[in-house]
Amino acid sequence: MFDTTRGPAREQLEPNVVKKLETAGTLVHDDRRLRSFFFDGRFLTAKDLTREQTYFLTRQADLGRGGGIGVVAGLHVENGPDPRALRITAGHGVTPSGEAVVIPRDLANVRLDDIPEIQRLDAAFGLAQIPRETARNRSGLYIVALRPVEYTANPVASYPSSAGGTRTAQDGDIIEATAVTLIPYPDSHAGAGYESRRSRVAHETFVRNGGMRPPVDALPIAMIALDHGVIRWIDKYLVRREVGSEQTDFLGFSQAPRALREAHLLQYQQHLKEVLADRKKSNRGERFAASEHFFTLPPAGPLPVAAVDPKSLTEVFFPPEVDVELSVVPEDELGALLEESLFLSPIDLTRTGEELSSTSVLVLVPVSRQSMDQALSTLFPAERSATVQLRATASGLVARRQPGEALRALTLRRTALAADTTSSTTTSTGPSLADAAWSTLLSSATTLWYARRRNFPYKPAAIGQTVEEPDDLEDDFTKVLREAELYDEFGSLPKRATALAISRAYTLMRSYAEGNYAAGKQLFAGAGGEILRQKWINSGAVQRVQQRYTYEYRGVGLSQLLSAVAEKYQYTIALPHFARASSVVELDKYALLASKDGKSGLLQETVYKSLFEGKTLDDAVAAFRKNYEHPPY
Template sequence: MSEILFQPLGNPIAAGLALDQVADIDPRLTRSHYFDGRLLTAEDLTRDQVYLDQRLRELGRVLGSGIVGGLALSFDRFSGLLTLEPGLAITPAGRVLELGSRLIVNLRDRALISGLNDGNFSNLNRGLYAVVLRYVDVGTDIAEVFPKDLSAKRGFQYAMITESVQMGLVPLPIPLPQQNALQIRARLMRELLGDDQLHGLLPEDAVALGLVAIQEGAPQWLDAQLLRHPLRAEPGIDSLQSDLSRQYEALLTDILSNRRSGGLTGDFHASDYFSLLPPVGSMPKEAVDPVNGRQGYFPENYQVAIAPLRQSDVEQVRAESLALPPIDLSNGEPVDIVVLVPLSNLDYGHYAAQLERNFDPNKRLLPQLDLLRLKLYPVRPVHALDTDQAAWQAIWDRFGSNAPLYVRRPSRAAETSISGIVLALGTSLPAPPEVVGGPADGGGLIDDEDSVFLKRVNYPMLAELRVPTDDAGRAALAALEESFSESALVAASQRILLLVERQYDPVIWQTLQQLAAANNLEAFLAALRAKPANQTTGELVIAGGAALGLDNGLIGQWAALLP
């Protein structure tokens, strides 16, 4: 039984003039058919070269387009030298561009530019130009052409075609305003974000490396981040946010350098330069003052808070925050911002404990850091806790000259305290479903907050950091694990271990076990926090240990450890 086939080319005779409607024919993807006795011409061999070239470019288009690595562009305004470092890129047409050596061109050398362009462009017009790296092929070497018949003459032709890359400028249809260069770059950062039409003006066999401004026939400034992007298939929301973040960080560095060279500080409004900010980015340290509760970078109607962050979590926070919308400073819409202060793990563990709020055992809320609210102008009082101001002063001094990180907070009901409302009346709400199992039930797909906490913080983990020194301590630890493993008790024990000095290690686990048995872990923690500076922890336990449920033998051991 024969099959009914719809072949790509079908039957050319049967299809007749409608062949282009039943088949997709690309003359560039035809190759020569070799057989013995065939006469080959230059056209046949060239056809195979074109075929192989097109197939390779198809593979390149599958990989995407952009900068694979290297190709760093720099500009010296005083000498006019534009320098491009070696690197690799793929063009939108799928062409692989590899630059093996540094390229340097003097944009003020009009004779050189005119000579490289066959006498054209001796004077560069005012405007904005895209700096590109493009593919070129150049005929090299000489080969003799023998006559085909007696009447023809001998001649000469190129023997080889050498592929290469060259740097060039492409004028853009964007006016260059009479404005500060930093403000122009900030405006272009917004206008060029995701502008596919502008990228369509660039040659198909070229990749953009940056943008240069020409005024009065001479280069004025270069932005090496605008227009360029890393290798990617199609620009999505995450890639556009990454472009915006990369351009913002480079421009912020230049703004701070420019201001400091002119005797100004980094305490300025973001809207002085920017109208659009990425959802996460650096900010000047001078624009934030957590000790006095002031920030000057974001508008007054923004809700700005500040909190410490582990240095090891910075990259994860950046990656997750890039999925949020950018911050539009021009529309007046209020935005929630958290300024994060990256600290080492050691510093974070020390200072974060001083900023924790007490948890609510009735609502079963876990301890959380106190987010200090910042205003454009300080509002007293700004520190809710007695030790809050001193803790932030220590954190800010410890942070040094590093730049804090701001993050746009997503709008979540849990964070904004927005409750649900009834949208329609006339029907009764269904009864809540019966809850089977409790917090310890591990059969669900979503863990409750107590289970999540206990996976990260528990008595065995605390014992690894504060190892019991004897059998009595190990027995007390075992009792705590068996009878007092609720998240609230573990959290209170953790904070007590952070506050009690190492010299009391021989009695600390027995003390935690007796306090937990007397339900006085929170009371002891409150006493530690309220302890006068001139009183030691041992003196505190000796004076009030009996009231907290500690036996006389344990109190005597505390007394023996006093210095």
């Protein structure tokens, strides 16, 4: 085993062996790795000791690059006390050459118009241009960078090295320091606005993997835009990189380094926050297309809540050619989904519509795990695991909309039905109740995220294939199943129900679909919905639902309620409302008791008002219960 107390673990070569290896060309020299060989009786000079220091500084820089280059901690650039100053927090980092740069305390007032100091540093680092504008009138994009520097100080006596020499004074210490300087960024779009130039630099950096390469002896920590010396914006993540793996080819597939991908997400978050603040200040609202302010989007990130309309389930943020779907995710799983999406390439908004047509994005609604079941209570298991398509409504792109999209948009417009209308009874043809459930979920969302999705085809099931039932073979059971919007959910039963449970569920539901029960279709939808909403179904679960739906005068109250609402309000309660309610039995019993107690009008008004406001039958039952003292027994 290697013993660290006895020196480095290196093979000691004899001179004759060295000569043979050099002749064979198998001995490689590194001119930087040369140090003095000390022994008793040797006369030491300043050159020997200086070379010793240089050797260890070089080795230290090599080790610094091995640990990663970038910011280790701190070094955040913020607005200073006035528009011509910066504030830099304490921290340290590693330059591309491996040198450490350290700021031990916060720099609260770094003056950009400190002309003598800035000009002296620019000239020292070879950045001065002739002719050169004064620092107070600087305009353009600049990189704020930290450079490792050193200087000598603290004179000490120098004794003569010869008999005739005289005593002199020389600086006795070498002081290492960090200098803050500005590096002009070569911007080819100087005529554009500062916000547009910021977006172009982001596109050039994160999509094209280009942009200016900073010198190896400087650590970039931010990019700023100056307008005659006044700071217009500060963007840290355009040039700032955290310490980590900086390989240029991730896993050998020409993927950007992880630090660059993380920087893109952080830069986008900061830019989006400033855009929203600016739009709020100018009363322009938060519903806008991403292409208005960005040339590229990271593969995952936040988006404004107003970008998605909860009523029509449409979005305006992404180009209309992008396939956008909506889903819900527990808050504690959001980070893992975003992490996975970061492996994908950015969304380049400068591409044509045909190039973007293969891009898929998933909009995520974070929900706490405790309230997950409550938020999805009106959705069936298959709907919970599925996604909802969001349609694009970008302004100025109506011509690209498909005819079906325009027709559906018309059907989504809700118009009030006057109570004194003399027309015949109609059936509601609004959006599906599944869409209504998602709309309710979106309305209560405070944050939204998106994640780019992979585009390779896959099948969620290991075996099996969906086969549609031919129309000419449909019986009454299948027709009512479709009318209640339970067809797909019933078809998924083999994945989560026993064979005996499926048989009993079919027998129970068929008895209502084909029997002579009053309100038989409504009882069919109610019983079927209660069975199908369960995650795992066995025969006992079906039996418990059957017992709930076994009582005297079953369906009589519902039949009376349906007839009264249709006659009074010219409104037919669609079957999906019953399929998604868990209190159909209670509503049936309440309707029968209310007719005996003279409360039928109150129940009818409560049900109609709840459904007209986009609520559910369960909400109607709960509202009626508050105003009715008798339990439904």
